[in-house]
Amino acid sequence: MATTKTHPKTEWDTLHNNGPFPLKSLHITELEGQGNLPSKIDRYNDAAKEIRRLIKEAHNANQGFRAYGSRWSMSSIAHQKDQMHYNGFMNIGMSLSPQDLHQNSPYNAANLFLFECGNTIKRVSEVLATHGKSLKTTGASNGQTIAGCISTGVHGSALDVGSVQDYVVGLNLIIGPDPGDIVYLERHTQPALSNAFAQKIQAKVIRNDGLFNAVLVGLGAFGFIHGVVIEAEDRFLLKRYVRKVKKQTAFDLAKTMDFKNSSFTIAGETDAQGKGKRPYHYKVFINPYPNTDECIVELIYKKPYAVPYPDPFPVIKTSIYKDLIYLLIKISEQFPKSIPWFIKRLEKTILPAVNEVSTGTLAETFWDAPYQGPAFACSVGVSHTDSPKALQVLTDMTKNEGPIPGIFAMRFIKRSKGTLSFARFPITCMLEIDGVLWKKTNSIMSLTEYSRRMIQVLQQHNIPFTIHWGKNSDWDFPGLIPHMYGNDATSWKTYRSALLSDNMQQLFSNDFLERTGLADKQQQIPPNLIASLA
């Protein structure tokens, strides 16, 4: 049977050193060996039983319980001060057959796969590749677990695809310590798997669009996500270009998404009339400090899969990047006026090389991103139509009140159906500033102060915005969640209160949810709110 080792701990940290945060104990669960329990379904159910046992122990101890995978989030969203569970070894993956599908399923069985929570994006891609399939999109890398991705809304810059959660069609949750606390959720308008399959994983089925959309970006608050059913597609290639263009051109594209009528085109990526094709991915990099009228853009076009194609991998990787930048930032803490000079000198290291071209699969294009030292990232979502204005006001604030050691980028994603997805606009521009974590000194403001100013500046200029759940921000900012999500935040909390018992709402809560008001229990729950509708 699955076994768990429990380790007493005093603290826990994110991958990028944004903590540390207090912790009492850390659980690590490993699955039963395949030699002892060959059936994947049996091992999957065996693991579910073990998780229920851990939930029961936490409940009996009156403590909180929260799962995490790769701890890539930089906010404290993944943290629980009592008990945390590392689920990276829970990584079963399986394809599904036509017999597993619901009778009204709109999906092709060959495209559906069930992945256990601890599968990383890389592992998911590898499993899919053995079936000639691919994920539709990922974040900019591959180390996050599938459950972590959807819980926080991980995204890339696929204009017409969306975020990772947008190709999830089924969710298997463990919402309590009892055998009846295993549920399988789907949309009732787009059912995926049959009741018989749900019985195989010993789950009660709830098909309900509202509940499913609430749980989709669930912030770890709806229970333990044990499994995720995703819809993949046939594998494809991505051809990536990096170009230096006039800022006005880049911003016009960001605002209009009109690649067809833009003066900017890439040879080979035009239609028969010579008009620019719409890319799969568009990203703009902006160093906020120099007064230059040019910036770097990255465009990726989707191509049919065909071999051979040029090897996209670099042969040798060096570690100069981390050490050099980290050293310079240490200097910058004392001499912040030097930050723009340093960033300008490091542009070639930080930014992709101009005129770079590569071709590879999605998994190859967004390959491993090795740890490069303590880092921060602040990321706000705005309508793409507001993106040039938002960039301008945030750049002005950064220059006037900073500088801080980071550079801006803009990525674009289609609206998500997730109730609390930060991709709320028809095309959301994720405007982010990434860099190396610094410490507040007399000369440079703190990261929390900087992110508070981002919120204030956007509010002052009446730019509607959201904030990436997994990124740094002043999450204690008064009224932040209602300002960003309005009634959707209340709806999300109501679905949570309807699905979880009072005790389990408490158990699956954490400091982040309490500070943001998202852990509040809702008393007025409409009858049949979470009834299965199909």
Add this chain to the structure above:
Amino acid sequence: MKFLRIVLPILLFAFFVLLLFQSCYSVRLRSVNGAPMPDPLSTRTDYYRDMQVVELDTTIGIDLTTKDFTLLIKETDLCPTGKLHTVEYRSTLGGVLLSGITFGRKRRVRIKYVCMKPTN
């Protein structure tokens, strides 16, 4: 005067030799496929953050008739798959000289490796 003419040069030479022996470089090999074996309890802050790293720093002795040496990677708690994901070897001048002086009978081995994470 004796110190300046004799002892100091000797000390400087010894220091230089010491530095030379420690001068080294490392080369890292990493599979493009698979994931490194994770170590959720690790507190490392280097390239191997979150990885289960096995470090070997030893000198092996082999007899004159043996042509080469093979280190076997076996299935252990730190390496449940027995398959390699990342290998880093470090070469020092001291190690090269040791091998040369002993005609290859003593070999300095400084390796870090990370195994593949098990799949299911």
